[in-house]
Amino acid sequence: MYEEKHKQLKELEKVLTERVDGLARDLSSTHSADSAEQVTERENEDVLRNLQEETKMELQQVRAALKRLDAGEYGVCASCGADISPARLQALPYATLCIHCAK
Numbered sequence: 001m002y003e004e005k006h007k008q009l010k011e012l013e014k015v016l017t018e019r020v021d022g023l024a025r026d027l028s029s030t031h032s033a034d035s036a037e038q039v040t041e042r043e044n045e046d047v048l049r050n051l052q053e054e055t056k057m058e059l060q061q062v063r064a065a066l067k068r069l070d071a072g073e074y075g076v077c078a079s080c081g082a083d084i085s086p087a088r089l090q091a092l093p094y095a096t097l098c099i100h101c102a103k
């Protein structure tokens with residue numbers, strides 16, 4: 001289970017890191033001089049920034065899950081201490097709560 005989860009989380013970390021980098025590149029791309037276009041660009045930027053923030057947060061959760069995996073605490077509910085079901089971990093590899101506590 002360790003090897004498999006470690007691989008899954010590392011893959012996810014890679015995908016998310018690339019996404020954050022890609023968004024950072026999009027955000028730093030040159031701006032047009034036209035003011036009407038600038039408004040649209042600014043709106044797009046807001047969307048990109050939100051996406052970037054969300055992705056960064058997800059990345060943090062993935063990294064925290066990797067730490068728990070190394071500490072042997074992975075897959076244990078942070079609230080009640082019960083095992084988190086494999087199906088839930090499959091769907092959400094960085095889940096910290098079991099299905100009952102997450103409700």
Ligand SMILES: [Zn+2]
Nearest residue numbers: 077080098101
């Ligand atoms: Zn629980």
